[in-house]
Amino acid sequence: xxxxxxxxxxxxxxxxxxxxxxxxxxxxxxxxxxxxxxxxxxxxxxxxxxxxxxxxxxxxxxxxxxxxxxxxxxxxxxxxxxxxxxxxxxxxxxxxxxxxxxxxxxxxxxxxxxx
Amino acid sequence: xxxxxxxxxxxxxxxxxxxxxxxxxxxxxxxxxxxxxxxxxxxxxxxxxxxxxxxxxxxxxxxxxxxxxxxxxxxxxxxxxxxxxxxxxxxxxxxxxxxxxxxxxxxxxxxxxxx
Numbered sequence: 001x002x003x004x005x006x007x008x009x010x011x012x013x014x015x016x017x018x019x020x021x022x023x024x025x026x027x028x029x030x031x032x033x034x035x036x037x038x039x040x041x042x043x044x045x046x047x048x049x050x051x052x053x054x055x056x057x058x059x060x061x062x063x064x065x066x067x068x069x070x071x072x073x074x075x076x077x078x079x080x081x082x083x084x085x086x087x088x089x090x091x092x093x094x095x096x097x098x099x100x101x102x103x104x105x106x107x108x109x110x111x112x113x114x115x
Numbered sequence: 116x117x118x119x120x121x122x123x124x125x126x127x128x129x130x131x132x133x134x135x136x137x138x139x140x141x142x143x144x145x146x147x148x149x150x151x152x153x154x155x156x157x158x159x160x161x162x163x164x165x166x167x168x169x170x171x172x173x174x175x176x177x178x179x180x181x182x183x184x185x186x187x188x189x190x191x192x193x194x195x196x197x198x199x200x201x202x203x204x205x206x207x208x209x210x211x212x213x214x215x216x217x218x219x220x221x222x223x224x225x226x227x228x229x230x
Contacts, residue, residue, distance in 0.1 A: 033217065033218075035218075035220075041222060041223075042206055042220040042221055042222040042223050043160075043206065043208075043218075043220040044220070045217040045218065045219065048217055056214075056217060058217075059217070089158065091160060103150070103162060103165050104162075104218065105162070106152075106159070106160040106162070108158070108159045109158055109159065109160075111158070
């Protein structure tokens with residue numbers, strides 16, 4: 001049973017470009033969470049999605065960031081017009097049910113570097 | 116609002132010493148979960164333990180042990196006879212019933228175990 005997969009593992013973008021981060025949850029998991037870890041900091045919640053629905057996006061920056069989890073395929077975190085401050089590790093986690101009843105399984109993360 | 120404080124930013128010990136990592140949390144909920152994760156230099160997140168608010172039993176797993184005390188809102192983590200491979204950043208996290216979709220992480224404690 002494969003774990004949570006994230007790709008790419010490392011992503012380099014120049015300022016103004018778009019970054020697309022993908023997360024494939026564990027098999028049977030329909031809940032996905034995205035977190036951001038800035039250098040030397042802990043993880044900060046960004047968004048919680050179920051299939052085709054955004055449940056909680058209270059941690060998402062108001063501009064340039066969006067997330068989706070379509071009926072088919074991986075969850076996508078999209079950052080438009082990236083800036084240097086977007087450089088961070090982005091972690092995806094999945095669970096088969098709301099977090100409270102199950103642990104979250106984390107992916108290996110995508111490390112975004114903005115030049 | 117939920118909050119997790121890991122007051123120790125960095126700890127350095129010599130191999131075979133015991134070390135305790137502190138975690139203090141704040142929550143208004145009576146039902147919540149607490150977690151510990153390890154983040155080795157490779158960057159992935161490794162799940163260590165989950166504890167719900169109704170289970171105050173201490174837990175031991177090999178050289179790891181956890182002390183959960185609701186009276187002081189603490190969930191401390193002790194490594195006995197530390198080893199160089201224990202060197203990592205350790206995160207404590209909290210999830211509330213009313214925020215079932217997200218975990219709040221502390222800023223982490225960087226543990227260095229010297230040979």
